[in-house]
Amino acid sequence: MYGPSDKELRDIIQDENSFTINKMQVQELIDSMDKGSITPKMMALTTRAVFEPVMMQHFGQVEAVEEFVRSMEWHLNAGTPQVSAPGVVSLCVSLTKKI
Numbered sequence: 001m002y003g004p005s006d007k008e009l010r011d012i013i014q015d016e017n018s019f020t021i022n023k024m025q026v027q028e029l030i031d032s033m034d035k036g037s038i039t040p041k042m043m044a045l046t047t048r049a050v051f052e053p054v055m056m057q058h059f060g061q062v063e064a065v066e067e068f069v070r071s072m073e074w075h076l077n078a079g080t081p082q083v084s085a086p087g088v089v090s091l092c093v094s095l096t097k098k099i
Contacts, residue, residue, distance in 0.1 A: 006091055013095070022094040040076030044069045 004012070006026050013019055048069045055065050 003089075003091075009091060009093065013093075017098070019095040019097055022096055024094075025092045027090045027092065040073045043076055044073040047072060 006024055010021060010024060013021055048065060051068075052065050055068060056062070059065070
């Protein structure tokens with residue numbers, strides 16, 4: 001799973017040239033006090049909540065989604081660098097379509 005940085009997203013929008021960026025905000029979703037209370041299981045289930053509809057449409061079976069959750073939790077427990085990101089942020093962008 002890959003999420004672009006605010007700079008990358010800004011560059012993509014400007015290069016594509018169909019929209020004007022009115023405002024862009026980056027908000028850290030989990031502050032430093034809460035990070036210690038987040039378990040790999042919690043992260044895996046949160047990711048499932050976001051991606052389950054897409055996965056069900058693509059794979060059409062609950063077993064694939066459950067395997068995804070098990071695999072993600074295993075990787076998070078193992079401390080895989082690609083999965084254990086330093087922080088989770090929300091990127092909110094207000095755009096106006098160019099005419």
